[in-house]
Amino acid sequence: MMEQVVLMKNKNNKKKFAYEPKFTERKDYRPEGVKETGLVFVGHEISEDRTVMNQFLHYDQLYTIRHGWNSKFFIGLLEGKIMGTRCPKCGDTWVPVRTHCWNLNCKLERTEWVEMPLTAKVHTWTVAGWSGRSSLKRLPIVLVYAIIGDSKVAIANELHGINPWDVEFGMPLKVVFKPKEQRVGAVTDFHFEPADGWKPSPMTEEKERIKKLVEPVYEWVKTLK
Amino acid sequence: MTRKVCVVGGATTPFDYGPTGFETIEGGAAECVKETQRDIPDFSLRDLDLMIYSHFSVHFGHQLAPEWIIHDHLGLVGLPHYRVENGGNTGGSALYAAALAVMSGHHDVVGIIGWETMDSVSQSQGSEFIAMASDTRYELMVGGIYPIYYAAMANKWMKDNKVTEEDVATIAVKNKNNAMDNPKAQWYRNEHRYITVDDVLNSKLISYPIKKYDCCLMSRGVAFVLVCCEEYAKKVNPDGYVTIDGMGLSSCTIRAGDRLNNPTWAERYGPGYPEMTEFGACRCSAEQAYKMAGIENPLKEIDFGEIHDAFSTSEAQIYKALGLANTDNIAQFIRDEQTHLHGSIPMNPGGGLIGYGHPVGATGLMSTIECFYQLSGLIPKKHLSRKTEVPDAMCGIVNSHAGTGTSISNFILRRH
Ligand SMILES: [Zn+2]
Numbered sequence: 001m002m003e004q005v006v007l008m009k010n011k012n013n014k015k016k017f018a019y020e021p022k023f024t025e026r027k028d029y030r031p032e033g034v035k036e037t038g039l040v041f042v043g044h045e046i047s048e049d050r051t052v053m054n055q056f057l058h059y060d061q062l063y064t065i066r067h068g069w070n071s072k073f074f075i076g077l078l079e080g081k082i083m084g085t086r087c088p089k090c091g092d093t094w095v096p097v098r099t100h101c102w103n104l105n106c107k108l109e110r111t112e113w114v115e116m117p118l119t120a121k122v123h124t125w126t127v128a129g130w131s132g133r134s135s136l137k138r139l140p141i142v143l144v145y146a147i148i149g150d151s152k153v154a155i156a157n158e159l160h161g162i163n164p165w166d167v168e169f170g171m172p173l174k175v176v177f178k179p180k181e182q183r184v185g186a187v188t189d190f191h192f193e194p195a196d197g198w199k200p201s202p203m204t205e206e207k208e209r210i211k212k213l214v215e216p217v218y219e220w221v222k223t224l225k
Numbered sequence: 226m227t228r229k230v231c232v233v234g235g236a237t238t239p240f241d242y243g244p245t246g247f248e249t250i251e252g253g254a255a256e257c258v259k260e261t262q263r264d265i266p267d268f269s270l271r272d273l274d275l276m277i278y279s280h281f282s283v284h285f286g287h288q289l290a291p292e293w294i295i296h297d298h299l300g301l302v303g304l305p306h307y308r309v310e311n312g313g314n315t316g317g318s319a320l321y322a323a324a325l326a327v328m329s330g331h332h333d334v335v336g337i338i339g340w341e342t343m344d345s346v347s348q349s350q351g352s353e354f355i356a357m358a359s360d361t362r363y364e365l366m367v368g369g370i371y372p373i374y375y376a377a378m379a380n381k382w383m384k385d386n387k388v389t390e391e392d393v394a395t396i397a398v399k400n401k402n403n404a405m406d407n408p409k410a411q412w413y414r415n416e417h418r419y420i421t422v423d424d425v426l427n428s429k430l431i432s433y434p435i436k437k438y439d440c441c442l443m444s445r446g447v448a449f450v451l452v453c454c455e456e457y458a459k460k461v462n463p464d465g466y467v468t469i470d471g472m473g474l475s476s477c478t479i480r481a482g483d484r485l486n487n488p489t490w491a492e493r494y495g496p497g498y499p500e501m502t503e504f505g506a507c508r509c510s511a512e513q514a515y516k517m518a519g520i521e522n523p524l525k526e527i528d529f530g531e532i533h534d535a536f537s538t539s540e541a542q543i544y545k546a547l548g549l550a551n552t553d554n555i556a557q558f559i560r561d562e563q564t565h566l567h568g569s570i571p572m573n574p575g576g577g578l579i580g581y582g583h584p585v586g587a588t589g590l591m592s593t594i595e596c597f598y599q600l601s602g603l604i605p606k607k608h609l610s611r612k613t614e615v616p617d618a619m620c621g622i623v624n625s626h627a628g629t630g631t632s633i634s635n636f637i638l639r640r641h
């Protein structure tokens with residue numbers, strides 16, 4: 001099935017390989033007052049002996065990620081759905097999605113979309129006490145690789161609603177979406193929480209160890225501006 | 226193999242986060258070449274017939290095609306050049322490209338220069354830049370930086386293999402302490418102290434089970450390696466050259482979570498491998514390198530290695546992927562200190578990424594250089610003591626590693 005791969009002519013009579021999508025929905029999530037500055041030298045410093053100079057170059061660029069055939073997954077998130085793909089030949093199913101089958105015997109067969117159940121299980125996990133600049137205030141983060149429904153692969157996302165030391169391999173999860181008005185069509189629109197009725201097992205030596213490691217993280221995050 | 230490939234020299238600048246004394250990339254490159262010329266005075270830049278540049282990210286360098294700056298500065302106008310980029314395996318991939326160029330017979334003398342200036346941004350911003358090599362659409366925003374991805378993989382791997390936090394801490398201790406007599410190493414230039422397992426266990430949580438001292442260092446640094454045909458090696462360094470007898474390069478999925486049931490791996494190694502805990506690309510590329518070098522029992526036939534210890538946990542995982550141990554004996558293999566200097570296969574005597582530093586584009590070349598120094602008897606000259614010299618080393622392995630194991634190369638180097 002070939003979608004949208006047609007030879008078109010635009011108004012200058014030049015050949016194009018696809019229709020220009022007509023974007024009828026647009027939303028800006030940038031915090032108020034934040035705009036692109038592009039490349040700017042914003043300062044410098046010179047050592048006392050004047051042998052070393054540092055220049056501060058700031059760059060803030062806006063990127064456009066065009067999702068194309070993957071779009072249904074991200075649009076699905078806006079609608080509170082986890083969309084997966086399935087190969088009609090071999091039946092393998094994926095979240096994160098693949099638009100062509102990975103099984104070499106299927107010769108890059110185009111996959112079909114399937115709506116996945118909002119249930120998952122932990123494949124593996126970690127508790128983060130440090131992260132990238134934009135995530136520091138969310139620490140400590142419980143990150144899991146979880147298998148949604150009958151997906152062949154695991155997807156990474158945060159696990160909320162649990163003490164960091166209580167996570168277990170194989171524990172049942174539910175997919176929880178942000179309120180509709182806060183969704184942006186990115187993987188951060190959802191997170192995992194323990195499935196209803198799941199109870200943590202009693203404390204163990206390992207749990208105590210993680211608790212001891214995590215406690216200073218809570219204190220440190222409070223000091224972040 | 227059509228033609229023997231040799232390594233005859235190489236050097237790095239000091240590695241550091243902050244001033245190294247060689248702040249510009251072209252200045253650092255020139256000093257690395259000059260140190261190599263002091264080791265092998267018969268080497269002239271006129272002899273080069275190809276330059277390969279090894280550099281990971283323009284995010285750190287704020288300059289597209291920065292290799293043009295270095296090439297021009299070295300006075301190499303007219304010489305063919307290109308850049309190789311392959312994540313953390315950039316250095317290994319550049320070496321692979323240089324070896325292919327010589328092997329083919331088309332080039333005789335190939336220089337490789339690698340660098341990264343990761344201190345151009347804060348450490349937390351740097352972590353985010355590197356995380357842009359993970360899938361930005363599915364992973365970058367979910368708190369995802371590489372230590373977190375690695376920790377999730379390692380957590381399950383350690384349980385599956387009965388390896389403990391203490392076990393992997395011994396690896397971090399080994400590498401930092403190995404760097405104590407290596408004046409170019411970042412650990413030597415900064416904290417410079419011998420540490421213990423308790424120091425690692427008590428260091429700050431990065432992502433369970435990984436702590437601060439289990440992690441490699443974010444660095445500024447430049448490296449140069451000279452690769453050539455045997456005829457040239459005999460001419461400029463007849464007593465010290467080393468041959469690349471085996472090499473392998475392999476790939477795995479970009480997202481670790483996609484490894485669980487991958488049909489290609491299942492076909493090659495059986496269902497359930499590499500799960501998301503084993504480094505399939507390391508196993509596969511090691512097998513290629515061993516086959517080419519005629520190695521049947523790596524533990525017996527390889528004397529030491531310089532391997533990609535981005536984390537103490539990943540060094541442990543690499544031991545297994547290199548076939549040095551299996552699920553039944555990997556924990557004991559680590560506890561027996563088989564990879565310490567007194568063990569049967571010392572790993573990272575130069576300090577590795579945990580001790581020496583990890584300026585990504587320079588890292589695989591740093592590992593190659595340390596391996597070359599061991600095999601050519603240069604350790605006493607390059608380190609401050611003989612403590613980290615592997616006695617009578619004849620055969621070493623160099624390992625370079627990218628993503629969450631997304632691209633991995635292995636090389637077998639031998640004293641000729
Ligand atoms: Zn299929």
